[in-house]
Amino acid sequence: MNDYSKTLVKYKKAGKLIRLAQRKNGPKSYKRGQGALLRVLLDNDGATQRELVAVLGMSRGTLKGIVRKAERNGYVTIKDAGEKKVYAVKLTEEGKKLAEKHEAAQDKTAEKILSALSADERAQLDAITEKLIVGLKDSGIDGKGKGRKVHRKHKHCKRH
16 A cells, blocks of 8 residues: 555544544534534525525525425524525524534534644644645635536536
C-alpha cells in the first residue's frame, strides 16, 4: 500500500470516528433534510425558497418536501413573502430549540475531537484544511452540483 492509499484509509477512519462521536454527543448528524434546514434558518430565519435552495444546494422540489415535513413536525412556519409563488420559512420556538440543541452537540463533538491537538497543531490543521479546500476548488471540485440529476449529465451515465 502506497503512502497516498494509507492517507486515504486514515481519512476514512477519521470520518467514521467523527460520525460516531457526533452520535454519542447528541442527535444524529445532519447534512440534508430537516436538520440542515433548521441549521440554516438559525442564521437566516425568514429566508425565502430561493435563498434556501442556494444555501442548501438542493432542488426546489426537494426543498419543498423538506419544508412541508418540517412544518408538519412543528419546526417551521411558511409565510407568503408577498411575491407570486415566493414564501419565507420561519423557525417556530420548537424548531429553534431543536436547531440549537443540534448546534450545541456539533460544537461539543468538534471540541472533543480537537482537544487532542495543541493550539499550534489546530492552527496547522486549519491551514492544511484550507489549502486542501482551495486545491480542490481550483481543480474544479467545489461541492456544488451533487445528486442524481447532475450525475446523469456525465457521459457514462446517460441512458441511451
